[in-house]
Amino acid sequence: MIEVKDIYKTFGDNDVLKGISATFQTGKNNLIIGGSGSGKTTMLKCIVGLHEPTKGQVFFDGENFTEMDFEQRVPIRTQIGMLFQNSALFDSMTVEENIMFPLNLFTNQSIAEKRDRANFCLERVNLKDRNKLYPAELSGGMKKRVGIARAISMEPKYLFVDEPNSGLDPKTSILIDELIAELTVEYDMTTVVVTHDMNSVMGIGDHIIFLHQGQKWWEGSNKEIAHTDNKELNDFVFASKFMQAAKEKL
Amino acid sequence: MFTSFGKYILLLRLSFKRPEKFKVYWAEVMREMVSVGIGSLGIIAIISVFIGAATTIQVAFQLASPLVPLSIAGKISRDSNILEFSPTISSLVLAGRVGSNFASQIGTMRVTEQIDALEIMGVNAPGYLISPKILASITMVPMLVIVSICLGITGGYIACLAGGEITPADYVSGVVDGFDGLTIRVALVKAFVFGFLIASICSYQGFYTSGGALEVGQSATRGVVYSCVMILFADLIITRLML
Numbered sequence: 076m077i078e079v080k081d082i083y084k085t086f087g088d089n090d091v092l093k094g095i096s097a098t099f100q101t102g103k104n105n106l107i108i109g110g111s112g113s114g115k116t117t118m119l120k121c122i123v124g125l126h127e128p129t130k131g132q133v134f135f136d137g138e139n140f141t142e143m144d145f146e147q148r149v150p151i152r153t154q155i156g157m158l159f160q161n162s163a164l165f166d167s168m169t170v171e172e173n174i175m176f177p178l179n180l181f182t183n184q185s186i187a188e189k190r191d192r193a194n195f196c197l198e199r200v201n202l203k204d205r206n207k208l209y210p211a212e213l214s215g216g217m218k219k220r221v222g223i224a225r226a227i228s229m230e231p232k233y234l235f236v237d238e239p240n241s242g243l244d245p246k247t248s249i250l251i252d253e254l255i256a257e258l259t260v261e262y263d264m265t266t267v268v269v270t271h272d273m274n275s276v277m278g279i280g281d282h283i284i285f286l287h288q289g290q291k292w293w294e295g296s297n298k299e300i301a302h303t304d305n306k307e308l309n310d311f312v313f314a315s316k317f318m319q320a321a322k323e324k325l
Numbered sequence: 326m327f328t329s330f331g332k333y334i335l336l337l338r339l340s341f342k343r344p345e346k347f348k349v350y351w352a353e354v355m356r357e358m359v360s361v362g363i364g365s366l367g368i369i370a371i372i373s374v375f376i377g378a379a380t381t382i383q384v385a386f387q388l389a390s391p392l393v394p395l396s397i398a399g400k401i402s403r404d405s406n407i408l409e410f411s412p413t414i415s416s417l418v419l420a421g422r423v424g425s426n427f428a429s430q431i432g433t434m435r436v437t438e439q440i441d442a443l444e445i446m447g448v449n450a451p452g453y454l455i456s457p458k459i460l461a462s463i464t465m466v467p468m469l470v471i472v473s474i475c476l477g478i479t480g481g482y483i484a485c486l487a488g489g490e491i492t493p494a495d496y497v498s499g500v501v502d503g504f505d506g507l508t509i510r511v512a513l514v515k516a517f518v519f520g521f522l523i524a525s526i527c528s529y530q531g532f533y534t535s536g537g538a539l540e541v542g543q544s545a546t547r548g549v550v551y552s553c554v555m556i557l558f559a560d561l562i563i564t565r566l567m568l
Contacts, residue, residue, distance in 0.1 A: 152447030181446075181447065
């Protein structure tokens with residue numbers, strides 16, 4: 076479980092996050108949604124420690140992550156898997172080397188064991204026999220899947236995903252969403268997904284937080300979202316005619 | 326300026342923290358050594374031979390007098406190569422070739438979130454990315470400078486064979502006459518310091534890149550310019566202190 080308590084983040088004069096508190100449950104797909112500039116990626120980066128919050132605290136299973144220094148954070152970080160918006164695969168390494176990289180640094184496994192684990196992770200994301208390819212040789216969807224394979228290579232307790240569907244076609248987006256949802260249950264992870272993709276929201280949103288102007292504007296599940304009377308959330312979720320029509324049918 | 330210098334020192338401190346796994350870092354050091362050393366051999370060989378040849382011809386031209394023995398041209402050419410041309414010109418060229426590579430490589434990793442990915446995994450990103458580059462540079466730049474000295478002197482010899490300003494025998498006699506080991510020590514100290522400056526300054530510029538492709542290019546340019554200026558400044562300081 077991850078708890079965020081009264082997080083503020085300011086860049087110069089710009090208050091991006093204004094006192095957000097939230098709890099992300101284990102085994103659930105927790106979605107952070109909101110329009111561009113609402114602060115969702117900043118919130119994710121504050122949670123994982125890529126940005127230090129101006130004020131407030133983040134707890135990973137009761138441990139105060141915000142007050143730890145780099146060395147103290149390492150044991151928690153080895154339990155974190157993250158899929159970045161552009162996958163962030165290491166260009167100079169093959170697919171297999173990318174997946175084996177955290178294993179090389181933080182485990183004492185033999186090369187054969189690490190290779191087995193890499194093969195298992197690749198098979199899990201339906202990318203068998205692509206071990207020797209370089210990231211430049213992969214499509215956007217394949218890069219995302221390799222990113223997921225790398226994220227789960229250490230069997231993490233926490234999975235963070237930043238815009239998993241950006242730049243993907245609708246069919247691949249659904250496959251990636253389903254994969255994230257399956258892995259969350261399989262590894263019993265606390266999964267936090269930042270997205271503005273409505274398919275993801277309706278498909279896998281067990282727990283949704285809607286950010287607006289740096290504040291938590293709404294919280295609920297994908298079942299509740301269709302019946303909310305929150306104006307800003309309705310404007311955001313049902314902005315398209317397609318979604319409006321879908322809402323009327325609900 | 327003071328803020329940047331402070332950030333540079335802090336980054337260097339982080340770069341030399343104890344590695345997570347020595348074996349993984351060692352593999353990176355070896356990879357960088359091949360890239361810096363073997364990868365730069367061609368350009369260093371070409372500039373050394375031409376500079377050595379041109380220096381010898383110019384010195385012989387300037388000393389063309391019946392009162393001065395022509396072997397002096399070989400001696401001056403040798404010392405100029407050892408003390409100045411090989412360490413300094415080679416390092417300036419390496420700043421362009423190796424330094425821009427370091428800055429753009431790390432800068433690209435920054436803007437494509439690869440450095441964030443390292444940090445999320447719990448890897449000390451400055452240590453993993455920068456320390457192998459610094460170690461490779463302070464090892465390989467002195468080696469390249471030794472190669473450059475040998476080829477520079479050879480270039481002078483080729484110029485003597487091809488032209489008529491000075492005979493090869495006079496040149497060789499000047500090269501071996503009154504050789505002082507201190508000049509080699511000065512050249513190696515310079516090479517070591519220049520190697521450190523190139524790797525650390527360019528890596529620093531790359532590490533703090535923000536934005537996109539345009540900013541990566543700007544970081545690489547800044548890295549090369551700043552390291553060239555610092556190389557010339559350090560050249561003056563080392564020469565003043567050691568000679």
